[in-house]
Amino acid sequence: xxxxxxxxxxxxxxxxxxxxxxxxxxxxxxxxxxxxxxxxxxxxxxxxxxxxxxxxxxxxxxxxxxxxxxxxxxxxxxxxxxxxxxxxxxxxxxxxxxxxxxxxxxxxxxxxxxxxxxxxxxxxxxxxxxxxxxxxxxxxxxxxxxxxxxxxxxxxxxxxxxxxxxxxxxxxxxxxxxxxxxxxxxxxxxxxxxxxxxxxxxxxxxxxxxxxxxxxxxxxxxxxxxxxxxxxxxxxxxxxxxxxxxxxxxxxxxxxxxxxxxxxxxxxxxxxxxxxxxxxxxxxxxxxxxxxxxxxxxxxxxxxxxxxxxxxxxxxxxxxxxxxxxxxxxxxxxxxxxxxxxxxxxxxxxxxxxxxxxxxxxxxxxxxxxxxxxxxxxxxxxxxxxxxxxxxxxxxxxxxxxxxxxxxxxxxxxxxxxxxxxxxxxxxxxxxxxxxxxxxxxxxxxxxxxxxxxxxxxxxxxxxxxxxxxxxxxxxxxxxxxxxxxxxxxxxxxxxxxxxxxxxxxxxxxxxxxxxxxxxxxxxxxxxxxxxxxxxxxxxxxxxxxxxxxxxxxxxxxxxxxxxxxxxxxxxxxxxxxxxxxxxxxxxxxxxxxxxxxxxxxxxxxxxxxxxxxxxxxxxxxx
Ligand code: F6R
Numbered sequence: 001x002x003x004x005x006x007x008x009x010x011x012x013x014x015x016x017x018x019x020x021x022x023x024x025x026x027x028x029x030x031x032x033x034x035x036x037x038x039x040x041x042x043x044x045x046x047x048x049x050x051x052x053x054x055x056x057x058x059x060x061x062x063x064x065x066x067x068x069x070x071x072x073x074x075x076x077x078x079x080x081x082x083x084x085x086x087x088x089x090x091x092x093x094x095x096x097x098x099x100x101x102x103x104x105x106x107x108x109x110x111x112x113x114x115x116x117x118x119x120x121x122x123x124x125x126x127x128x129x130x131x132x133x134x135x136x137x138x139x140x141x142x143x144x145x146x147x148x149x150x151x152x153x154x155x156x157x158x159x160x161x162x163x164x165x166x167x168x169x170x171x172x173x174x175x176x177x178x179x180x181x182x183x184x185x186x187x188x189x190x191x192x193x194x195x196x197x198x199x200x201x202x203x204x205x206x207x208x209x210x211x212x213x214x215x216x217x218x219x220x221x222x223x224x225x226x227x228x229x230x231x232x233x234x235x236x237x238x239x240x241x242x243x244x245x246x247x248x249x250x251x252x253x254x255x256x257x258x259x260x261x262x263x264x265x266x267x268x269x270x271x272x273x274x275x276x277x278x279x280x281x282x283x284x285x286x287x288x289x290x291x292x293x294x295x296x297x298x299x300x301x302x303x304x305x306x307x308x309x310x311x312x313x314x315x316x317x318x319x320x321x322x323x324x325x326x327x328x329x330x331x332x333x334x335x336x337x338x339x340x341x342x343x344x345x346x347x348x349x350x351x352x353x354x355x356x357x358x359x360x361x362x363x364x365x366x367x368x369x370x371x372x373x374x375x376x377x378x379x380x381x382x383x384x385x386x387x388x389x390x391x392x393x394x395x396x397x398x399x400x401x402x403x404x405x406x407x408x409x410x411x412x413x414x415x416x417x418x419x420x421x422x423x424x425x426x427x428x429x430x431x432x433x434x435x436x437x438x439x440x441x442x443x444x445x446x447x448x449x450x451x452x453x454x455x456x457x458x459x460x461x462x463x464x465x466x467x468x469x470x471x472x473x474x475x476x477x478x479x480x481x482x483x484x485x486x487x488x489x490x491x492x493x494x495x496x497x498x499x500x501x502x503x504x505x506x507x508x509x510x511x512x513x514x515x516x517x518x519x520x521x522x523x524x525x526x527x528x529x530x531x532x533x534x535x536x537x538x539x540x541x542x543x544x545x546x547x548x549x550x551x552x553x554x555x556x557x558x559x560x561x562x563x564x565x566x567x568x569x570x571x572x573x574x575x576x577x578x579x580x581x582x583x584x585x586x587x588x589x590x591x592x593x594x595x596x597x598x599x600x601x602x603x604x605x606x607x608x609x610x611x612x613x614x615x616x617x618x619x620x621x622x623x
Contacts, residue, residue: 103130215249
């Protein structure tokens with residue numbers, strides 16, 4: 001949700017900023033811009049559209065200078081136009097500011113500024129109002145001050161004073177033409193990380209923007225301000241106290257975030273799943289004790305045994321993983337589980353018993369709604385754990401413990417490998433809680449065996465990519481698609497529909513198979529295929545009834561099933577995708593993968609921009 005990159009050093013800033021923005025483009029791609037200070041004035045280049053457009057503009061009109069800020073936008077206030085692209089300037093035209101987040105009270109601030117004196121706003125954004133506010137406070141305080149060190153302190157102070165008036169969220173970076181080699185940043189609710197280099201420093205929304213230059217990072221906390229120079233930085237709080245933060249090593253390298261030979265990140269990430277699933281289990285299975293070992297939960301066996309209820313919360317794909325988790329944990333541990341949309345959970349008063357354990361599930365660890373849910377749960381005094389991929393994220397840091405996915409960076413906007421890692425981790429949690437209750441050693445062993453067999457079975461599915469591509473190509477004329485599944489595979493129907501919607505822009509719905517006859521069947525027609533996720537399990541015959549109901553109404557049928565199911569569906573389903581047989585418990589990890597591939601290949605056949613689907617952004621840091 002918007003990406004920020006700042007650089008101060010001895011190299012030309014433009015290529016560093018552009019390269020960083022390219023790596024952050026997954027956060028938003030409505031417009032892009034840079035502000036680079038050249039001598040005593042700020043040069044800005046910005047335009048609607050992608051970074052490629054900005055690169056072209058900068059090739060035609062270079063902006064020299066060794067420090068600057070930049071931004072890639074996911075529009076909130078104001079349309080994605082050149083005028084609304086960041087950076088925005090203050091009234092003097094000397095202060096440039098980029099912002100990720102939402103200033104909720106921008107209208108009041110704007111009205112107050114206009115009452116106090118002339119302010120010319122050229123955009124519809126909340127950000128420009130903030131730039132004017134900071135600029136005005138700075139200009140008022142700097143009158144008559146000649147000491148350049150004082151100017152730096154006054155600029156930090158101006159930002160602090162302005163932010164004390166702001167209601168909303170922000171990740172901010174700003175520069176001022178009169179203050180050389182100096183960037184100020186701040187965060188509240190939108191991530192900001194400082195990259196510490198040698199004689200150069202960086203600011204970014206995400207380390208992937210700067211990892212090619214440094215792996216030393218300082219993760220800012222909410223209400224931190226940071227003054228960044230070439231050879232030093234100083235962190236202080238919104239209240240004005242000096243802060244000290246440890247420098248952490250980024251756990252991945254620039255190499256890890258390359259696309260390699262894959263045409264898209266999404267395909268690369270789908271193909272990484274044998275490894276990412278293995279990494280989600282690595283060191284966490286105890287074959288001797290037939291259980292899972294999850295030390296990161298920070299809970300004693302007695303505390304784990306006392307858990308009486310589990311709440312799983314998240315958004316989008318993470319929520320769907322939670323829905324699979326509900327089936328898993330209830331089946332394995334016999335503990336009641338509720339899955340809550342994070343956005344709903346945080347604003348409604350869900351009755352919570354004192355023995356409720358809450359898990360916030362989030363790949364990025366920065367999703368505003370999930371973070372809000374985590375904070376609300378903690379505020380109420382509940383132990384709240386995270387299931388995150390980004391180890392340095394706010395959710396990972398603010399939770400009472402948790403389980404990291406270790407899936408590696410996920411760049412494709414459509415989540416794939418994070419989903420399977422989340423499901424595997426929820427299986428481990430179910431196994432651990434189950435083994436503390438009624439699950440026998442034999443049952444524990446068989447779940448471990450099922451989990452351990454997953455990477456190889458995923459490899460087998462990936463080998464079918466070309467075959468799935470051929471199936472997908474048959475449906476380029478479809479007007480939409482319906483997805484159905486039962487039990488563990490019902491959330492897979494939801495997830496498959498979400499994947500399809502996101503990257504093909506086709507209308508898609510997921511439902512429990514049996515719901516078909518309660519209304520959805522009215523949609524069935526020859527142009528609207530139905531996808532049934534129907535392995536040959538205990539509910540196969542029930543799925544079969546629903547398949548027949550669609551067939552009777554001339555709806556095309558695609559089935560994802562196992563070999564024995566395929567034999568029974570021959571001549572009934574139009575297309576059959578066969579996954580390896582496996583225990584019901586792990587089946588959702590297998591059934592989702594052909595459907596990720598199906599959505600991917602259909603999107604490519606339709607000419608869609610798979611890694612950057614329209615209107616979307618990865619890491620949704622606004623509400
Ligand atoms: C779907 C997708 C989104 C995310 C959701 C939560 O492909 O990517 O639905 O799953 O925005 O994101 P995280 O997991 O980062 O909290």
